[in-house]
Structure formats: structure tokens, C-alpha cells
Amino acid sequence: MKGKIIFLVITIVLGISCRNSGTKGAEFVFPEADSVPLSEAEKLSPEAIEDIAKNISSPVEIANLLQMLEVPFSQDYLAASIDANKESTNFNKAMKLGILGADLGYLNMYEKTGSSLEVLSSIRKLAEDIKVGQFFDFETIKKLSQNKSNLDSLLFISIDSYEQIDNYLRSNDRGHLSALMIIGVWIEGQYLATQVVNKYPDKILRDRIGEQKIILNDLLMLITPYCNNSQEFTSLCKDLNILKDKYRDIRITYTQGEPVASEKDGGLVITQTETSVVEMTDEQLKGLIGITSEIRNRLILND
Amino acid sequence: MKRYLITISLLLSFGLLLTGQSSDPFVSKCVMNAGNDAKYLKDFRIQLGKATAQNELRYKANMSLWKNTKYRFTMCSTDDSKGQLFLSIKDDANKVVLSSYDKNSGKTYPFVDFVCNKSGIYQLNFDFTDGQQGSGVGVVSMVK
Numbered sequence: 001m002k003g004k005i006i007f008l009v010i011t012i013v014l015g016i017s018c019r020n021s022g023t024k025g026a027e028f029v030f031p032e033a034d035s036v037p038l039s040e041a042e043k044l045s046p047e048a049i050e051d052i053a054k055n056i057s058s059p060v061e062i063a064n065l066l067q068m069l070e071v072p073f074s075q076d077y078l079a080a081s082i083d084a085n086k087e088s089t090n091f092n093k094a095m096k097l098g099i100l101g102a103d104l105g106y107l108n109m110y111e112k113t114g115s116s117l118e119v120l121s122s123i124r125k126l127a128e129d130i131k132v133g134q135f136f137d138f139e140t141i142k143k144l145s146q147n148k149s150n151l152d153s154l155l156f157i158s159i160d161s162y163e164q165i166d167n168y169l170r171s172n173d174r175g176h177l178s179a180l181m182i183i184g185v186w187i188e189g190q191y192l193a194t195q196v197v198n199k200y201p202d203k204i205l206r207d208r209i210g211e212q213k214i215i216l217n218d219l220l221m222l223i224t225p226y227c228n229n230s231q232e233f234t235s236l237c238k239d240l241n242i243l244k245d246k247y248r249d250i251r252i253t254y255t256q257g258e259p260v261a262s263e264k265d266g267g268l269v270i271t272q273t274e275t276s277v278v279e280m281t282d283e284q285l286k287g288l289i290g291i292t293s294e295i296r297n298r299l300i301l302n303d
Numbered sequence: 304m305k306r307y308l309i310t311i312s313l314l315l316s317f318g319l320l321l322t323g324q325s326s327d328p329f330v331s332k333c334v335m336n337a338g339n340d341a342k343y344l345k346d347f348r349i350q351l352g353k354a355t356a357q358n359e360l361r362y363k364a365n366m367s368l369w370k371n372t373k374y375r376f377t378m379c380s381t382d383d384s385k386g387q388l389f390l391s392i393k394d395d396a397n398k399v400v401l402s403s404y405d406k407n408s409g410k411t412y413p414f415v416d417f418v419c420n421k422s423g424i425y426q427l428n429f430d431f432t433d434g435q436q437g438s439g440v441g442v443v444s445m446v447k
Contacts, residue, residue, distance in 0.1 A: 026396070028423075055365040055424055058344055061372065064445050109342075152444075156334045156343040163345075204371050211422040215367055218424075254421060259400065267375075267414040270401040276370055276421040 028214060028252040028276075049175065052218045053166055056182055059102035059189040060155060062208070063109035066192075069202050073110040077192050078103045079300045084125035086302040091232040094177040095299055097126045098184020101162050106192060108154050113145045120145070127165065130177060135164040176226040176233070183219055183236070184299070191296040194289040209288060210278035213247040220244065239295045246287045251279040333379035333440045337414070341375050341444035347429060349388060349441065354434030360391055362429040366443065370422045377414040377442045378403060378429075386435030387411040393426045400425065404432060416446060 079099050087093045100123050107116040120142060127133040137157055144154040162181075169178035190212060197205045220240055227237035257273030334343050349362045368374060378388040389404035389411050403412040411432060431437035 051365045054345070055367045060342065060344060061369060061445065064342060065371070068447070152334060152337070152339075152341065152343050153331070156331065159343065159345065207371075208369060208422075211369065214423055252422075257420075261401075264416070266412070267416060268401070268403060268412040269416045269418070271418040272400065272420045274421045276423065 026254050028254075046170070049170065049222065052222050053170070053178065053182055055218065056186055056215055058159065059105040059185055059192070060109060060159065062189045062193050063106045065205060065208060066106075066196055067109060069200070069205060071196055071200050071202075073106075073112060075115065077106070077195050078115070078119075079188065079296075081302070082122060082300050083302050084122040084129075087126065087129070088303045089232065090130055090177060091180060091230065092303055093126045093130050094180035095184040095236075097123060097130070097165075098181040098186075099188040099296075099300060100126070101158075101181070102185045102188030102192070104158055105155075105189075108145070108151070108158060111151065116145050117142060130174075132165045132168055135168060136161045176229060179222045179226060180236075183223060183240070186215075186219060187292070187296050187299065190292050194292045197285070198289055206280065206285060207278040209285065210250050210280040211252060211276065213250055213252060216240070216244055216247055236299075239291075239298075243288075243291055243295065246284070246291055250284050253277050253279070329379070329381060330440050330442075333377060333442050334444075336379065337375055337377045337442050337444045338446070341377075341446050343442065343444050344374075345443045347427065347441040347443075348439075349429050350438045351431060351436060353385070353436045354430075357434045360428035360430040361434075364427045364429075365424050366427055368417070368419045368423065368425050370420045372419050373446045374417045374419060375414055375444045375446045376403065376417065376427075377444065378411075378439060379413075379442070380431070380437055380439040384431060384435070384437030384439060386431030386433050386437050388429060388431055388437060388439035388441065390415065390441055391428045392417070393428065394421070395423050395425070397426075 079096075082096050082100060084096070087096060100119050104116060104119050104123065107113075107119060120138060124133060124136060124138050127136045141154065141157055141161070144150055144157065162185075166178050166181060169175065169181070190209070193205060193209050197209060220237075223233070223237055223240065226233045228234065253276070255275045255277060257275065259273060260271040262269045262271075330346060330348065334346065337343070345366065347362070347364055351361055354361065376390050376392075378390055380386070380388045387404075389402070391402040391404070392400045394400050401415055401417055403415045404410070409432075427441070429439075429441055431439070
């Protein structure tokens with residue numbers, strides 16, 4: 001009886017908060033008309049940068065979605081051409097560290113241990129080159145990769161290693177490398193999703209691609225302070241702004257709904273009935289697939 | 304600034320920055336507690352003193368959550384914590400989407416499964432019950 005009363009209270013509280021929500025009929029729009037002004041991005045506090053860095057979607061989520069949709073694994077999506085020994089600039093090393101991190105997430109999720117060892121040694125080389133190798137527990141990851149029974153530990157240690165690298169770079173005035181790594185992870189995840197949707201046109205995956213509009217602006221906030229650092233940064237900023245233009249007319253709207261609460265195995269289960277809806281034409285999707293592939297393929301070229 | 308310092312000191316206390324070790328046994332244990340059907344995504348390591356005022360929850364972080372995904376939020380508190388770690392999530396309209404702590408009954412749920420149907424950036428707010436001092440970790444996983 002007590003349990004039922006708790007559910008009722010939770011449901012009522014959540015229900016009331018839903019009715020008071022200001023999101024009814026709302027639509028996600030980029031916060032400003034054109035590109036992110038440099039002055040805005042430079043005003044970001046370390047806390048805000050940390051928040052942005054942490055809220056970027058994990059590539060593991062894309063890989064998990066692909067598994068859920070029963071999309072078969074394909075080696076073709078990986079950035080196999082990256083040769084860690086041929087990278088000379090820190091820009092390329094950090095960017096490729098991010099790209100390979102996303103590939104590692106994809107391989108881990110599909111338990112492709114043979115290929116993941118190759119990717120791991122490239123990651124090790126790149127991480128050591130930018131002096132963050134101490135945060136990547138290669139031996140443990142290698143061991144866990146070979147022992148397929150412990151996927152969760154493998155995901156934990158791999159993701160945790162990247163988070164430590166990211167924290168370390170940001171707290172040591174190398175935020176530009178952290179931003180590159182994060183963008184590399186995101187671009188590769190986006191590449192994976194767009195390549196798969198091209199072959200397996202699934203509505204859920206298509207929506208996930210459209211919804212990336214939500215965090216694209218954050219990525220731009222992260223990179224904008226460095227856009228004038230070098231030709232490489234300027235070119236990357238230009239690419240991300242082109243991508244943003246492609247997203248501009250893709251609409252994300254929200255519908256209202258009451259959350260449903262229940263209890264299971266001693267935990268609480270909340271089912272959100274409020275939804276986000278993506279409106280994207282085939283032409284717009286095609287544009288995203290094209291530009292993502294163009295940017296990503298340029299980024300994986302060796303020096 | 305305060306939160307930044309807390310995070311740094313927490314990281315130091317977990318020995319991460321100093322040793323480069325991948326994980327604290329307490330965090331690993333909490334990750335494993337999330338269940339066999341859960342796939343690890345992220346964790347938030349929280350260490351808070353006793354609150355001077357009980358207004359807002361003190362540890363805040365943003366995270367993007369995506370529709371058609373079932374997330375599991377598992378909260379673990381260390382044995383020497385005075386309160387239990389709990390989580391409250393708000394959406395971008397500042398609306399509370401869920402709370403693992405029912406103030407009325409005083410019940411704290413060790414985990415919450417959230418079936419997300421609205422993609423967006425959500426605010427994760429953690430604190431210890433009654434604004435008590437404590438250390439803990441909130442683990443985010445995906446479940447089938």
C-alpha cells in the first residue's frame with residue numbers, strides 16, 4: 001500500500017511539473033542567427049567548458065543503437081587509413097585520437113577484439129606523442145578486449161581513460177587539444193551513423209542524426225576560441241559551420257506527455273511520454289551524409 | 304569555481320591525476336552493480352561537505368540524453384557518508400523529469416531506469432539526503 005502511495009505521489013508531482021512545462025509547442029533552434037561570436041565563446045568559464053565537453057554524446061551510444069537495430073558490423077566504416085607514425089602536428093594527433101576513440105567504442109560494442117588491438121596500439125602512440133599516454137591503461141584494456149566476458153569493464157576503462165585525458169588536457173592549458181579530441185570522437189560517430197543510414201534507412205537512426213543539431217552548437221562553442229590558432233583550426237571551424245548550415249532548416253519539435261512511474265526490482269522506472277520529433281527531408285539527410293563524409297575523410301588523411 | 308575545485312580535489316582523492324590508474328575500486332564496484340544488462344556510459348564522482356543551506360542540489364552536470372534509449376542511473380555512497388546520494392534530473396525547460404529521492408516518504412531508490420523519448424541536454428543534479436556530507440558516484444548506463 002505504502003509503495004502504491006509513493007508511485008501516486010511521484011506520478012502526481014511529475015504530472016504537475018509536466019503541465020507547467022514551458023516547452024509546449026517549442027522547437028529547437030540554434031541560439032543565434034549566424035556563427036558563434038568569438039567573444040561569446042571566449043566568455044565560457046572552465047565549468048561551462050567542462051559541461052560542454054561532458055555532454056557530448058558518447059560514440060558507444062551510436063554503436064549501441066546500431067546493435068539494437070541489428071545492423072551488422074562492418075570494418076569499412078573504420079578509419080583504417082590512419083597511420084599514427086605519420087602524424088606530425090599536435091592538431092592531427094589529437095583529432096585522430098578522438099576519431100580512433102570512436103572506432104574503439106564501435107569495435108568494443110561489437111566485441112571485435114582482433115581489430116581493436118590494432119586501433120589500441122595507434123591510440124597508444126598518439127596519446128604518448130601528446131604526452132597523455134599515462135592515462136590510457138593499455139594493458140588492462142588489451143586484456144579485457146581479449147576476454148569477451150567483461151564488456152562493461154572494457155567500456156568503463158576505455159571511456160574513463162578518455163575522460164582522464166580530457167580532464168588533464170583542460171586543466172593543463174591544452175584545451176585546444178581536448179576540443180579537437182572531442183570533435184574527433186563526435187565526427188567519427190556522426191560518420192558511422194550517416195554511413196549506416198545510407199545503407200539501412202532506419203527511422204530511429206535517421207532521427208538520431210537529425211537530433212545532433214542539439215549539440216552541434218556546443219561543439220562550435222568549444223572550438224571557436226581556437227579558430228584563429230592556425231590554418232588547420234580555421235579550416236575545421238569552417239567545416240563545422242558548413243555542417244551547421246546544413247542543419248539549420250532541420251526542425252526538432254516537442255510534444256507534451258505525462259511521465260509514467262513504476263517500481264521494479266527495488267528501483268524506480270520512469271517512462272517519458274513527452275517526445276521530440278525530427279522533421280528532415282531526404283534531401284537534407286543526403287546533404288548531411290555528404291558533408292560529414294567529406295569532412296571526416298579529409299580529417300583522416302595522414303600528414 | 305567551487306564546483307571546479309571540488310571536482311579536482313575529488314579526482315585527486317581518487318588518485319586519478321596522480322597515478323593515471325584507470326579506476327577506483329569503489330567506482331568499479333558501482334559500475335558492476337548497475338547489472339549485467341547495463342552498458343557503462345559515464346560516471347559522476349561526487350564529494351560534498353555538509354550543506355549550510357538546503358536549497359538547490361549542489362552537484363550539477365549536463366548530459367545529452369537521446370530518445371529511444373533506456374538509461375540506468377545507479378547511485379552508490381561510500382560507507383562513511385552521512386547521507387545517501389540521490390539524483391534529480393531536469394530538462395532544458397528546467398522541469399523535473401525524475402528524482403531518485405522521495406522527500407515525503409524519505410525513500411531513496413538505488414537506481415532509476417529512465418526510458419527517454421525526448422532528445423536533449425538534461426541537467427543532472429546530485430546531492431546527499433538532508434544536505435549531509437558524503438562521497439559517492441552516480442553511474443550512467445544504457446540498458447536494453
